[in-house]
Amino acid sequence: MRAVVLNEVPAAPVVSEVSPPLPEAGELLVKVAVSSVNGFDAATAAGYLQGMMEHRFPLVVGKDFAGAVEAVGEGAEGFAVGDAVFGVVMKPFLGTGSLAEYVTVPAGYGVAHVPEGLSLGHAGALGLAGTAALDSVNALEVKPGETVLVSGATGGVGALAVQILAGRGARVIATARPGAETEFVNAQTDAAVHVVDYTANLEQQVRELAPTGVDAVVHLAGDGVALAGLVRVGGRIASTLGFGPDAVEGFEVTAIPIMADANAQTLAHLADQAAAGAISVPVTAVYRLEQAPEAFAAFGAGALGKIAVTCG
Secondary structure, three states: EEEEEEOOOOOOEEOOOOOOOOOOOOOOOOOOEEEEEOOHHHHHOOOOOOOEEEEEEEEEEEEEEEEEEEEEEOOOOOOOOOEEEEEEEEOOOEEEEOOOOEEEEEOOOEEEEEEEOOOOHHHHOOHHHHHHHHHHHHOOOOOOOOOOEOOOOOOOOHHHHHHHHHOOOOOOEEEEOOOOHHHHOOOOOOOOOOEOOOOOOOHHHHHHHHOOEEEEEEEEEOOOHHHOOOOOEEEEEOOOOOOOHHOOOOOOOOEEOOOOOOOOHHHHHHHHHOOOOOOOOEEEEEEEEHHHHHHHHHHHOOEEEEEEEOOO
């Protein structure tokens, strides 16, 4: 099968022919229709995960997937051949990723059915970013009317976090540069979003909107310590960047590190929300599998929203 692989790290991903995977006991074989590029994939290619996770070469990259069940391994329950599914590859090693024509995934974790009303094109870009956004917002326990700063609002996770927060009645402040970035963020929700320019005096802009500090921060980009300084006493900051309690000593705030947990319940909730129109998957560009190196380059250049890759 064709797949996006790394033969070593760090290295640029290339499209190559590899042997297709076979489903082991408890696994599904999925014919991938759509995947997407995530920061995790870029970090893998850059070699940042060496020593943290086992690497099996040739290493097929990719976390997100949407497609149809091609085969069901012994003991795998809840799915049948032909089912439309999506999710996130959640294995303890790197090497059998989803930027490929086929992927195997555990039937019990990281996969859910695609409901009516949600296209495979959107489902294939929802899993990891949606989970990270939802887990971050849930960890902050945001109440209606609270002011939440989303730092890194122009990426896939940030765009979805803005939508989820607005849907819960939060007052959202989002970081974006003037122009296309600001327009993109404002297009994520019908609710009013206060956009601040992270290339200018961020503290001054935020303090003008929240003089005593914001109630909470979703930390997806930027200096965590500086952001913690913008949180009111007793506030919270949730970070996908490894920013935790040790980093906020001296601040009277709570720091919560987020590791996206793409369990079936979370995935099903996200899919239902997307199918109902409560959230929109922010796909801004689509590449074919053979164009995956270009998709990675676009991601590295700071593309807005989600970059999808068609694999079928």
